[in-house]
Amino acid sequence: xxxxxxxxxxxxxxxxxxxxxxxxxxxxxxxxxxxxxxxxxxxxxxxxxxxxxxxxxxxxxxxxxxxxxxxxxxxxxxxxxxxxxxxxxxxxxxxxxxxxxxxxxxx
Amino acid sequence: xxxxxxxxxxxxxxxxxxxxxxxxxxxxxxxxxxxxxxxxxxxxxxxxxxxxxxxxxxxxxxxxxxxxxxxxxxxxxxxxxxxxxxxxxxxxxxxxxxxxxxxxxxxxxxxxxxxxxxx
Numbered sequence: 520x521x522x523x524x525x526x527x528x529x530x531x532x533x534x535x536x537x538x539x540x541x542x543x544x545x546x547x548x549x550x551x552x553x554x555x556x557x558x559x560x561x562x563x564x565x566x567x568x569x570x571x572x573x574x575x576x577x578x579x580x581x582x583x584x585x586x587x588x589x590x591x592x593x594x595x596x597x598x599x600x601x602x603x604x605x606x607x608x609x610x611x612x613x614x615x616x617x618x619x620x621x622x623x624x625x626x
Numbered sequence: 627x628x629x630x631x632x633x634x635x636x637x638x639x640x641x642x643x644x645x646x647x648x649x650x651x652x653x654x655x656x657x658x659x660x661x662x663x664x665x666x667x668x669x670x671x672x673x674x675x676x677x678x679x680x681x682x683x684x685x686x687x688x689x690x691x692x693x694x695x696x697x698x699x700x701x702x703x704x705x706x707x708x709x710x711x712x713x714x715x716x717x718x719x720x721x722x723x724x725x726x727x728x729x730x731x732x733x734x735x736x737x738x739x740x741x742x743x744x745x
Contacts, residue, residue: 521743553731555671562721562735563671570633610730615677616661621670621674 521545521612525605527617532624536597540622542590542607550586551611555623558603566605567592590591628652628734630722635739642712642743646734648705648722656700659683659725661732662707663716672718675707676725690716712743 522545532538535544542552550570555563565574567583570590594601607619634646648660662674675696676685684696695708705722719740724734 537681546666551729553729556732559670562737563732564735568731574731574733607670608732613730614659614661614673614683615687616673616676616730618671618673626743 520615521548521609521617523607523609523617523619525607525622527622528620529623529625531626532597533626534597534599537622538594538597540605542592542619544588544590544609546592547587548609548611551609552583552585552590553608553610554583555606555608556603557606563606574582630724630734630736632720632736632739633721635720635741637742637744638712638745640713640743643708643710644712644741646707646709646720646739646741650703650705653724655703660705661696661723662696663721663723663732665721665738666715666718674720677705708739712741714743717741717743730741
Protein backbone atom coordinates (compact mmCIF):
# COMPACT_ATOMS: atom_id res chain seq x y z
CA UNK A 520 0.00 0.00 0.00
CA UNK A 521 1.07 3.56 -0.67
CA UNK A 522 1.69 5.49 2.53
CA UNK A 523 1.10 9.23 2.72
CA UNK A 524 2.98 11.29 5.29
CA UNK A 525 2.07 14.88 6.02
CA UNK A 526 4.17 17.44 7.82
CA UNK A 527 3.83 19.14 10.11
CA UNK A 528 1.07 17.41 12.09
CA UNK A 529 0.06 20.76 13.52
CA UNK A 530 0.89 24.32 12.71
CA UNK A 531 0.25 27.63 14.45
CA UNK A 532 -0.11 30.71 12.30
CA UNK A 533 -1.76 34.11 12.18
CA UNK A 534 -4.21 35.78 9.86
CA UNK A 535 -2.31 37.04 6.82
CA UNK A 536 0.50 34.49 7.12
CA UNK A 537 1.66 32.31 4.26
CA UNK A 538 1.73 28.65 5.21
CA UNK A 539 2.91 25.50 3.51
CA UNK A 540 1.90 21.93 4.26
CA UNK A 541 3.86 19.03 2.84
CA UNK A 542 2.68 15.58 1.79
CA UNK A 543 5.07 12.80 0.85
CA UNK A 544 4.14 9.52 -0.83
CA UNK A 545 5.99 6.26 -0.17
CA UNK A 546 6.31 5.75 -3.93
CA UNK A 547 5.74 7.84 -7.03
CA UNK A 548 2.11 8.74 -7.60
CA UNK A 549 2.65 11.09 -10.55
CA UNK A 550 0.15 13.91 -9.93
CA UNK A 551 -2.62 11.75 -8.45
CA UNK A 552 -2.84 13.82 -5.32
CA UNK A 553 -5.87 15.61 -3.86
CA UNK A 554 -6.15 18.00 -0.91
CA UNK A 555 -9.13 18.40 1.42
CA UNK A 556 -10.04 20.84 4.17
CA UNK A 557 -12.06 19.70 7.16
CA UNK A 558 -13.57 21.91 9.83
CA UNK A 559 -14.70 20.52 13.20
CA UNK A 560 -17.90 18.54 12.96
CA UNK A 561 -18.07 18.88 9.19
CA UNK A 562 -17.32 16.66 6.22
CA UNK A 563 -14.10 17.15 4.28
CA UNK A 564 -14.22 19.59 1.40
CA UNK A 565 -12.18 19.19 -1.80
CA UNK A 566 -9.69 22.02 -2.38
CA UNK A 567 -7.16 20.80 -4.94
CA UNK A 568 -7.14 17.84 -7.31
CA UNK A 569 -4.49 16.46 -9.64
CA UNK A 570 -1.87 18.05 -7.38
CA UNK A 571 -2.37 21.58 -8.64
CA UNK A 572 -5.89 22.06 -10.05
CA UNK A 573 -8.11 24.33 -7.99
CA UNK A 574 -11.58 22.95 -7.36
CA UNK A 575 -14.37 25.22 -8.52
CA UNK A 576 -15.36 27.73 -5.87
CA UNK A 577 -12.15 27.44 -3.86
CA UNK A 578 -10.35 30.74 -3.26
CA UNK A 579 -7.22 31.36 -5.29
CA UNK A 580 -5.10 31.79 -2.15
CA UNK A 581 -4.96 27.99 -2.07
CA UNK A 582 -2.26 26.53 -4.30
CA UNK A 583 -1.08 22.98 -4.79
CA UNK A 584 2.17 21.84 -6.36
CA UNK A 585 4.40 18.83 -6.76
CA UNK A 586 4.62 15.52 -8.56
CA UNK A 587 6.14 12.12 -8.02
CA UNK A 588 6.49 11.74 -4.26
CA UNK A 589 6.58 15.28 -2.88
CA UNK A 590 3.67 17.68 -2.77
CA UNK A 591 2.80 20.95 -1.08
CA UNK A 592 -0.32 22.91 -0.25
CA UNK A 593 0.28 26.61 0.17
CA UNK A 594 -2.15 29.15 1.54
CA UNK A 595 -0.88 32.54 0.49
CA UNK A 596 -2.62 34.78 3.02
CA UNK A 597 -4.44 33.03 5.83
CA UNK A 598 -8.01 34.05 6.48
CA UNK A 599 -9.93 33.30 9.69
CA UNK A 600 -12.02 30.65 7.91
CA UNK A 601 -8.88 28.74 6.85
CA UNK A 602 -8.14 27.42 10.33
CA UNK A 603 -8.99 23.76 9.91
CA UNK A 604 -7.40 20.36 9.35
CA UNK A 605 -5.99 19.55 5.93
CA UNK A 606 -5.60 16.09 4.42
CA UNK A 607 -3.84 14.87 1.31
CA UNK A 608 -5.13 11.79 -0.53
CA UNK A 609 -3.44 9.67 -3.18
CA UNK A 610 -5.62 8.39 -6.00
CA UNK A 611 -2.86 6.66 -7.99
CA UNK A 612 -3.38 3.27 -6.44
CA UNK A 613 -7.12 3.11 -7.05
CA UNK A 614 -9.24 2.14 -5.40
CA UNK A 615 -6.95 1.61 -2.40
CA UNK A 616 -7.07 5.30 -1.65
CA UNK A 617 -4.97 6.46 1.26
CA UNK A 618 -5.02 9.73 3.15
CA UNK A 619 -2.30 11.53 5.00
CA UNK A 620 -2.68 11.73 8.78
CA UNK A 621 -3.77 15.36 8.60
CA UNK A 622 -2.31 18.76 9.45
CA UNK A 623 -4.17 20.86 11.98
CA UNK A 624 -3.81 24.56 11.28
CA UNK A 625 -4.40 26.61 14.41
CA UNK A 626 -4.42 30.27 15.24
CA UNK B 627 -28.28 21.26 -5.25
CA UNK B 628 -25.86 18.36 -5.22
CA UNK B 629 -26.33 16.51 -1.96
CA UNK B 630 -25.54 13.28 -0.16
CA UNK B 631 -27.38 12.42 3.06
CA UNK B 632 -26.31 9.49 5.23
CA UNK B 633 -28.50 7.72 7.75
CA UNK B 634 -28.58 4.56 9.83
CA UNK B 635 -25.88 5.18 12.39
CA UNK B 636 -26.29 4.63 16.11
CA UNK B 637 -25.15 2.57 19.08
CA UNK B 638 -24.45 -1.07 18.30
CA UNK B 639 -23.10 -3.86 20.51
CA UNK B 640 -19.85 -5.60 19.61
CA UNK B 641 -20.59 -8.39 17.17
CA UNK B 642 -23.74 -6.64 16.03
CA UNK B 643 -24.81 -5.31 12.65
CA UNK B 644 -25.99 -2.05 11.16
CA UNK B 645 -26.86 -0.85 7.67
CA UNK B 646 -25.93 2.64 6.57
CA UNK B 647 -27.69 4.44 3.75
CA UNK B 648 -26.66 7.38 1.61
CA UNK B 649 -29.30 9.19 -0.43
CA UNK B 650 -28.05 11.17 -3.41
CA UNK B 651 -29.74 14.08 -5.13
CA UNK B 652 -28.92 16.85 -7.58
CA UNK B 653 -26.70 14.78 -9.87
CA UNK B 654 -26.85 11.66 -12.01
CA UNK B 655 -25.98 9.13 -9.32
CA UNK B 656 -25.76 6.20 -11.73
CA UNK B 657 -22.82 7.79 -13.58
CA UNK B 658 -20.41 7.75 -10.66
CA UNK B 659 -18.47 5.37 -8.51
CA UNK B 660 -19.15 5.86 -4.82
CA UNK B 661 -17.15 5.43 -1.65
CA UNK B 662 -17.46 5.08 2.08
CA UNK B 663 -14.81 6.83 4.18
CA UNK B 664 -14.70 6.74 7.98
CA UNK B 665 -13.16 8.83 10.70
CA UNK B 666 -12.68 7.51 14.21
CA UNK B 667 -13.13 10.09 16.99
CA UNK B 668 -10.22 12.52 16.92
CA UNK B 669 -8.49 10.60 14.13
CA UNK B 670 -7.85 10.96 10.42
CA UNK B 671 -9.71 9.76 7.36
CA UNK B 672 -9.75 6.11 6.33
CA UNK B 673 -11.12 4.86 3.02
CA UNK B 674 -13.44 1.91 3.65
CA UNK B 675 -15.02 0.73 0.41
CA UNK B 676 -15.74 1.63 -3.22
CA UNK B 677 -18.35 0.54 -5.73
CA UNK B 678 -18.35 1.31 -9.44
CA UNK B 679 -21.30 2.92 -11.20
CA UNK B 680 -22.80 -0.40 -12.31
CA UNK B 681 -21.71 -2.35 -9.19
CA UNK B 682 -19.35 -4.38 -11.37
CA UNK B 683 -16.29 -3.46 -9.34
CA UNK B 684 -16.31 -3.51 -5.54
CA UNK B 685 -13.35 -3.01 -3.23
CA UNK B 686 -12.75 -2.99 0.51
CA UNK B 687 -10.04 -1.92 2.90
CA UNK B 688 -8.35 -4.90 4.54
CA UNK B 689 -9.68 -3.71 7.91
CA UNK B 690 -13.30 -4.39 6.89
CA UNK B 691 -12.99 -7.11 4.24
CA UNK B 692 -15.30 -10.03 4.94
CA UNK B 693 -17.41 -8.03 7.42
CA UNK B 694 -18.75 -5.07 5.43
CA UNK B 695 -20.73 -5.13 2.18
CA UNK B 696 -21.20 -2.13 -0.08
CA UNK B 697 -24.12 -1.95 -2.50
CA UNK B 698 -26.12 0.59 -4.46
CA UNK B 699 -29.55 1.06 -5.99
CA UNK B 700 -29.27 3.32 -9.01
CA UNK B 701 -33.03 3.36 -9.51
CA UNK B 702 -33.39 5.01 -6.12
CA UNK B 703 -30.13 7.00 -6.09
CA UNK B 704 -28.95 5.25 -2.97
CA UNK B 705 -25.74 3.77 -1.59
CA UNK B 706 -25.54 1.30 1.27
CA UNK B 707 -23.02 -0.19 3.67
CA UNK B 708 -23.96 -3.35 5.52
CA UNK B 709 -21.70 -3.67 8.54
CA UNK B 710 -21.53 -7.02 10.33
CA UNK B 711 -19.41 -8.44 13.15
CA UNK B 712 -18.78 -4.95 14.42
CA UNK B 713 -15.83 -4.20 16.67
CA UNK B 714 -15.02 -1.31 18.97
CA UNK B 715 -12.46 -0.11 16.44
CA UNK B 716 -15.22 0.37 13.87
CA UNK B 717 -16.54 3.26 15.94
CA UNK B 718 -16.40 6.26 13.61
CA UNK B 719 -18.27 8.81 11.59
CA UNK B 720 -19.02 7.21 8.24
CA UNK B 721 -19.14 9.45 5.18
CA UNK B 722 -20.31 8.62 1.70
CA UNK B 723 -18.45 10.42 -1.06
CA UNK B 724 -18.76 10.63 -4.83
CA UNK B 725 -15.76 9.62 -6.92
CA UNK B 726 -16.02 12.58 -9.24
CA UNK B 727 -14.29 12.50 -12.58
CA UNK B 728 -10.65 11.87 -13.25
CA UNK B 729 -8.08 11.73 -10.46
CA UNK B 730 -10.76 10.11 -8.28
CA UNK B 731 -11.40 13.25 -6.35
CA UNK B 732 -14.05 12.82 -3.69
CA UNK B 733 -16.72 15.45 -4.15
CA UNK B 734 -19.28 15.89 -2.77
CA UNK B 735 -19.34 14.24 0.65
CA UNK B 736 -22.30 13.59 2.87
CA UNK B 737 -22.53 15.06 6.36
CA UNK B 738 -21.64 11.74 7.97
CA UNK B 739 -23.36 9.35 10.34
CA UNK B 740 -21.85 8.17 13.63
CA UNK B 741 -21.60 4.48 14.40
CA UNK B 742 -20.65 3.68 17.99
CA UNK B 743 -19.76 0.08 18.83
CA UNK B 744 -19.97 -0.43 22.57
CA UNK B 745 -21.55 -2.76 25.08
